[in-house]
Amino acid sequence: MAAYNDAVQQKVVHNKDNLQAILNQYQDTPKWAGLAERTRRDYVGHIRKIEERFGDFPIGALTDRRARAEFLSWRDEMARTSRRQADYVFATFASILAWAYDRGLTDANPCERPGKLYRAKRSESIWTHADEAAFLKIAPQRLCLAYLMAVWTGQRQGDLLRLTWSAYDRTHIRLRQNKTQRRVVIPIATPLRTALDAVEKSETAETILTTIHGTSWTSQGFSASWRKAVAKAKIVGLTFHDLRGTAVTRLAIAGCSEAEIATITGHSMKDVGAILDEHYLSRDSELAESAIKKLEMFGNSGKIPK
Numbered sequence: 218m219a220a221y222n223d224a225v226q227q228k229v230v231h232n233k234d235n236l237q238a239i240l241n242q243y244q245d246t247p248k249w250a251g252l253a254e255r256t257r258r259d260y261v262g263h264i265r266k267i268e269e270r271f272g273d274f275p276i277g278a279l280t281d282r283r284a285r286a287e288f289l290s291w292r293d294e295m296a297r298t299s300r301r302q303a304d305y306v307f308a309t310f311a312s313i314l315a316w317a318y319d320r321g322l323t324d325a326n327p328c329e330r331p332g333k334l335y336r337a338k339r340s341e342s343i344w345t346h347a348d349e350a351a352f353l354k355i356a357p358q359r360l361c362l363a364y365l366m367a368v369w370t371g372q373r374q375g376d377l378l379r380l381t382w383s384a385y386d387r388t389h390i391r392l393r394q395n396k397t398q399r400r401v402v403i404p405i406a407t408p409l410r411t412a413l414d415a416v417e418k419s420e421t422a423e424t425i426l427t428t429i430h431g432t433s434w435t436s437q438g439f440s441a442s443w444r445k446a447v448a449k450a451k452i453v454g455l456t457f458h459d460l461r462g463t464a465v466t467r468l469a470i471a472g473c474s475e476a477e478i479a480t481i482t483g484h485s486m487k488d489v490g491a492i493l494d495e496h497y498l499s500r501d502s503e504l505a506e507s508a509i510k511k512l513e514m515f516g517n518s519g520k521i522p523k
Contacts, residue, residue: 331476348452378434
């Protein structure tokens with residue numbers, strides 16, 4: 218009891234006028250509770266880093282211009298290890314301070330609009346048909362099915378791993394995306410329907426995608442198995458997430474409008490445009506071939522003005 222009482226006496230009591238108070242309040246709000254489980258788990262790690270460095274930072278000092286400089290200097294320090302991770306942590310910091318500012322808990326948000334240090338270069342991160350053939354040749358059936366579901370639906374890994382057989386009626390897949398809460402209804406293409414109908418349903422799991430033991434995948438377990446299969450197929454620089462962009466690109470090459478693509482993948486039309494414009498289509502030779510063929514067909518129709 219004496220040791221316990223001594224420990225309680227030494228417990229740090231955070232000053233309500235320091236940033237720690239805001240960090241604590243944020244994690245006790247409906248906004249925090251409404252975050253997806255994966256997002257909340259990531260935020261916890263980010264917040265822990267903020268607490269370690271700035272938990273005792275006075276809230277009143279946030280209005281001082283030097284505060285922004287200090288925070289950006291910290292981000293630059295983290296960036297020496299990982300620019301992407303530095304951006305993630307700082308974006309969390311900015312989001313929390315924006316929440317606090319909107320509620321009058323602080324008079325400034327010195328972390329707003331900092332710009333990004335990391336720029337993903339995904340222009341060539343598209344699964345080609347050669348990549349697809351190499352993967353489907355060596356991967357086990359359960360991972361081949363995951364590939365086909367991703368490339369024919371454009372959905373995120375987490376949503377596909379959670380998808381149950383009740384969401385599939387042999388003509389459509391219906392789901393609510395966990396990240397955005399958007400509802401999407403996806404018509405099933407013949408290759409995917411054939412693969413789904415060939416699957417022997419698990420007696421222990423309701424999910425469509427299952428492990429070799431017939432149980433539902435965990436995110437970590439699936440990622441580990443996926444990486445091994447990709448390595449065995451000698452595919453370099455491509456991830457499961459890239460299948461979402463691949464789906465968008467293939468739909469565009471097939472002549473789908475941005476609205477049609479957004480209806481299938483659940484992206485906003487703005488995001489579809491950004492994906493096509495910034496990351497993928499500028500490098501896609503198939504799109505150029507498609508464009509020239511359309512131009513030739515138009516010319517052969519005799520509609521070119523003389």
